[in-house]
Amino acid sequence: MTLIPAFVSYEFADRKELCLSLAAQSGRRVMLVPPLFDEMNRMRKMLIDVMRSLEALEIASFLPDLPGTNESLLPLEQATLSDWQRALEACAQQHQISHIASFRGGALAVAELQSADHWVFSPVKGATILRTMMRTKVASDREAGLITSLSELAARAKTGPLELAGNIIGSGLFTQLIAAEIPTMRNQRIVRLESDNKPGDVQIPGTALWLRAEPDDDLAMSAAIAQDIALWIGQ
The missing domain is CATH 3.40.50.1820 (Alpha/Beta hydrolase fold, catalytic domain)
Structure with a gap:
């Protein structure tokens, strides 16, 4: 069964x-x-x-x-x-x-x-996951007429939550993932x-x-x- x-x-x-x-x-x-x-x-x-x-x-x-x-x-x-x-x-x-x-x-x-x-x-690696999502964010922002960079997103993630691909990622999770091998x-x-x-x-x-x-x-x-x-x- x-x-x-x-x-x-x-x-x-x-x-x-x-x-x-x-x-x-x-x-x-x-x-x-x-x-x-x-x-x-x-x-x-x-x-x-x-x-x-x-x-x-x-x-x-x-x-x-x-x-x-x-x-x-x-x-x-x-x-x-x-x-x-x-x-x-x-x-x-x-x-x-x-x-x-x-x-x-x-x-x-x-x-x-x-x-x-x-x-x-x-x-x-954690950095690979995040960078893929960040590139998607940069591309979608560009289509909306906004200019965003990977470095700008990474800096923003250090001070507060960051939305990537519909996920609200906190600073703690972002920091740990970016370093996770x-x-x-x-x-x-x-x-x-x-x-x-x-x-x-x-x-x-x-x-x-x-x-x-x-x-x-x-x-x-x-x-x-x-x-x-x-x-x-x-x-």
């Missing part, structure tokens, strides 16, 4: 944050950590498909909301990268999860979870697309959904991701 994803919760900072779960009857559990900001929206359907494929492989999966995102009651402008790291540590502890699969910038939010085993898909973690498996020539442990076929203009899916890639996660957990 195919299970339907359901919301469970985890407690952090005197709040309950939501976590989508497909809890197959298995001792094998994995937490999927989504990409950040607009990449999270573009890839959420793909992540749900991965969860369904994992359930068919008898692996329970959990997809938490980061504080300040989705249904979280915390305004995003109050969130920091440190908050995200502590929140995911709390989620992993409360749901007894020792295997973490993070996607893109999600790897930055689990950098402090050194006691877990890590599967990481196409990791990216791709982490090296225990029992780490780096997974990349076949089209990506950066170093990695495994390459899989698929498309860079985070570059699409609208949310999309790639069922073959989702199945390949689930199969590789299952292989990794079983090692």
Whole structure:
């Protein structure tokens, strides 16, 4: 019988944050950590498909909301990268999860979870994420007849919240992300697309959904991701 994803919760900072779960009857559990900001929206359907494929492989999966995102009651402008790291540590502890699969910038939010085993898909530096969003902001301002530069946006972010791609990013989050490098973690498996020539442990076929203009899916890639996660957990 195919299970339907359901919301469970985890407690952090005197709040309950939501976590989508497909809890197959298995001792094998994995937490999927989504990409950040607009990449999270573009890839959420793909992540749900991965969860369904994992359930068919008898692996329970959990997809938490980061504080300040989705249904979280915390305004995003109050969130920091440190908050995200502590929140995911709390989620992993409360749901007894020792295997973490993070996607893109999600790897930055689990950098402090050194006691877990890590599967990481196409990791990216925090500065790369922010600069992509800032370039989009500069381009949209130009279309509106405004002149903005990357340096001006970075300076503005140091003194108050900055809106990028519909996200209100506070100074604390901006400062921590701009300095966040791709982490090296225990029992780490780096997974990349076949089209990506950066170093990695495994390459899989698929498309860079985070570059699409609208949310999309790639069922073959989702199945390949689930199969590789299952292989990794079983090692």
